[in-house]
Amino acid sequence: MADCLFCKIVAGEVPATVVRETDTTVAFRDINPQAPTHVLVIPKEHHQDAASLAAASPQLMADVLREAGEVAALEKIAVREGGPGTGYRVVFNTGTGAGQTVFHVHAHVLGGRGLEWPPG
Numbered sequence: 001m002a003d004c005l006f007c008k009i010v011a012g013e014v015p016a017t018v019v020r021e022t023d024t025t026v027a028f029r030d031i032n033p034q035a036p037t038h039v040l041v042i043p044k045e046h047h048q049d050a051a052s053l054a055a056a057s058p059q060l061m062a063d064v065l066r067e068a069g070e071v072a073a074l075e076k077i078a079v080r081e082g083g084p085g086t087g088y089r090v091v092f093n094t095g096t097g098a099g100q101t102v103f104h105v106h107a108h109v110l111g112g113r114g115l116e117w118p119p120g
Helices: 005-010 050-056 058-074
Strands: 018-021 025-029 037-043 088-091 107-111
Touching (some): 005 025, 005 037
Antiparallel strands (some): 018 025, 025 037, 037 107
C-alpha cells in the first residue's frame, strides 16, 4: 500500500534499524521502545492485522511467529535449554482501542526486563 509506513520500510523508502530479514519478513527495532528489547516483526506482504493475516495466509503468519522466536534468540532473551534468556513476550495489537497505530500487521517482541501481567 502506497501510504503504509511499514510497506515503505519493506521497500527501502523509509530507514529502519533492521535486525533480521527473510524472504517473507522484516524485523526492525521499534522507534519508541517499551522494553530493553523491542523489535517489530512484519510480513513483507501487507495485511491489516493478525486475524486477517492468519485467515489469508496461515503460513505467512507462522513465518512471523517463527521470526519472533529467532529475534528473541538473537537478542538473547529466548528461553532455550541451557541458554541465558529470561523470556519474552510477543504482542499483536489489533485496532486503535488496543493501541494499533500502523495498520500493517506487526508482532512486538519485548524482553530484557520483567513483564507484568496483566499488561496495560
